[in-house]
Amino acid sequence: MEAIVKTIFPVAVISVGIFLAFQGVLMIVAYTVLAERKVLGWIQGRIGPNRVGWWGVLQPFADLFKFIFKEDIVPDKSTKFVYYLAPIVALTCALLPIVVYPFGPAITTIDWGFLPYNLGDNIRQLPMTIAQIDVGVLFVLGITSVGVYGIALAGWSSNNKYSLMGGLRSSAQLISYELAMGASVIGVVMLAGTLDLNGIIFAQINSPFGWFIIPQFIGFVVFLIAAFAETNRVPFDLPEAETELVAGFHTEYSALKFALFFMAEYVNMFTVSVMVTVLFLGGWYIPGLSYIFEVGSIPYALFSHIGFIGKICAFLFFYIWIRGTLPRFRFDQLMNFGWKFLLPLALANVIFTILIVYFLNR
Amino acid sequence: MVTTALFFIFAGLAIACAISLVYHKNPLYSAISLVGVFIALSCIYVTLAAPFIAAVQILIYAGAIMVLVVFVIMLLNLDDDKPLNRLRYLYAVGAGLGLILLAQTFFVFYAVMRSPKQAVNTDETVGKTLNIGSAMYTEYLLPVEIVGILLLMAIIGGVILARRFEPTKLELVVNNELERRNEQEIEDEYRIRL
Missing domain, CATH: 1.20.5 (Single alpha-helices involved in coiled-coils or other helix-helix interfaces)
Structure with missing residues (x-):
């Protein structure tokens, strides 16, 4: 009996954790869509959706049911296998990084007999991360870079010139801005001395500069701009520029397959916000919270979670704000900006950070 | 036991993707299969306790190089109905x-x-990023530098090859296009006046 408890309960605890993490992220993403429509409405002097439920709070579910019950139209001359594969690739690559998000500090408890992570001496630690891997930053960057295939293949397989143009633009744009994004992360990694996302947060807690946005302000700006380009958001939404390309790579997608692309875009927004928060804004760390609650206790973890989600929501709002404010780039401007301005700036930031680290360790 | 099972799953996936890579006549299918091979290989690296190599495999091969290949294939838009010679x-x-x-x-x-x-080295830090980095910049510094210079040469060679046709040509095309457009507009105005 005890053996069964010892084997099944840790698995159950981890499964519940995975369920909560994915469910929480997807709910936030669903309500980001509502927030976007509301805030855009206010920016443009409209009210926004307010029919479904009180103040429109049930709108995401209404949208979902609409997507499910719409007719699924498949273009006659599309390449069927790739056409079906593309949205799956897009959403899978968007959802996978959730596995390494550091949602909060680990909770330290006594051994209740079923918690999975042993710390020795009857003390167990329950990390608020699904998988604590050594190369978290690289994992997130790698998986999101694989997500390009979803868009590129969707554009290619639809057998539609607008889709193809959207796919081509998207792959060119993502390749260009990925370099600047990676180069801007190097500074943070050098200051923290680790690629582990939780390790970067701890490095910021112990750093003499405070959060890395202070010594890495250039890196922060470059990362933020590159993040807008990576998620295909305004002002970099050329892959789906509706004034030129109808709807870009998802012109031929309807019903639930379109919903998958839509969801992938918003989950990617969330991922990028998590990365900005963790790399530059201290992740779940709230200064001074350790004076009120004991480190490792449940309220400390709870308030850290709230702080983490709060920072992310601030960035999601920033996304929406920018969408309501800025016009779209032209394609040559986009390429010039990425290669001739952002990438040199990011490389200069790397050299600057090398100097900082050198003089700090001397 | 689990590791062995995972190895056979991912090795089988890699071989299946490799066979599909060779046998497909459509170059885009071959490219996608190659991405599958890379992903399966990186999963095997993870089971071999080398997470850094796995992440770099995905980031560079699957995420950058193959995207370029797919980009070129899409740009050229090769017909699959032509029999390959x-x-x-x-x-x-x-x-x-x-x-x-x-x-x-x-x-x-x-x-x-x-x-x-x-004796199997059971030290858990072997595949970790810190050890790879310190090994690369102490014990294997010379090979790293040599590879760096090789890559730099490749980049410069690529730039020179791409620039061999004089770069002003692009501007000329743009100018011609602009001139033609202006002529067209003038012509249109003329027509309207007529």
């Missing part, structure tokens, strides 16, 4: 090389089986 005489060369590779594999397997078993 396969070079028949290369079959014999390929078969010979394959046999040599197979023989080499068996030789390596044989040599490993014959050699005395070394």
Whole structure:
């Protein structure tokens, strides 16, 4: 009996954790869509959706049911296998990084007999991360870079010139801005001395500069701009520029397959916000919270979670704000900006950070 | 046990993707299969406790190089209804090389089986990023520098090859386009006046 408890309960605890993490992220993403429509409405002097439920709070579910019950139209001359594969690739690559998000500090408890992570001496630690891997930053960057295939293949397989143009633009744009994004992360990694996302947060807690946005302000700006380009958001939404390309790579997608692309875009927004928060804004760390609650206790973890989600929501709002404010780039401007301005700036930031680290360790 | 099962799953996936890579006539399908091979390989690296290599495999091969390949294939938009002109005489060369590779594999397997078993290094930090980095910049500094210079040469070569047709040509095209557009507009105005 005890053996069964010892084997099944840790698995159950981890499964519940995975369920909560994915469910929480997807709910936030669903309500980001509502927030976007509301805030855009206010920016443009409209009210926004307010029919479904009180103040429109049930709108995401209404949208979902609409997507499910719409007719699924498949273009006659599309390449069927790739056409079906593309949205799956897009959403899978968007959802996978959730596995390494550091949602909060680990909770330290006594051994209740079923918690999975042993710390020795009857003390167990329950990390608020699904998988604590050594190369978290690289994992997130790698998986999101694989997500390009979803868009590129969707554009290619639809057998539609607008889709193809959207796919081509998207792959060119993502390749260009990925370099600047990676180069801007190097500074943070050098200051923290680790690629582990939780390790970067701890490095910021112990750093003499405070959060890395202070010594890495250039890196922060470059990362933020590159993040807008990576998620295909305004002002970099050329892959789906509706004034030129109808709807870009998802012109031929309807019903639930379109919903998958839509969801992938918003989950990617969330991922990028998590990365900005963790790399530059201290992740779940709230200064001074350790004076009120004991480190490792449940309220400390709870308030850290709230702080983490709060920072992310601030960035999601920033996304929406920018969408309501800025016009779209032209394609040559986009390429010039990425290669001739952002990438040199990011490389200069790397050299600057090398100097900082050198003089700090001397 | 679990590791062995995972190894066979991902090795089978890699081989299946490799076969599909060779057999598909559509270059885009081949490119997607190659991405599958890379992902399966990176999963095997993870089971071998080398997360850094796995992440770099995904980031560079699957995320950057193959995206470029797919980009070029989409840009050229190759027709798959044209029969590919396969070079028949290369079959014999390929078969010979394959046999040599197979023989080499068996030789390596044989040599490993014959050699005395070394104690497995159970140190958990072996595949970690910190160790790879410190090893690359202390023990293996010279190879790293040489590879760096090689890559720099490749980049410069690429730039020179791409710039061999004089770069003003692009501007000329743009100017011509602008002139033509202006002429067209003037013409249109003229027509309207008529």
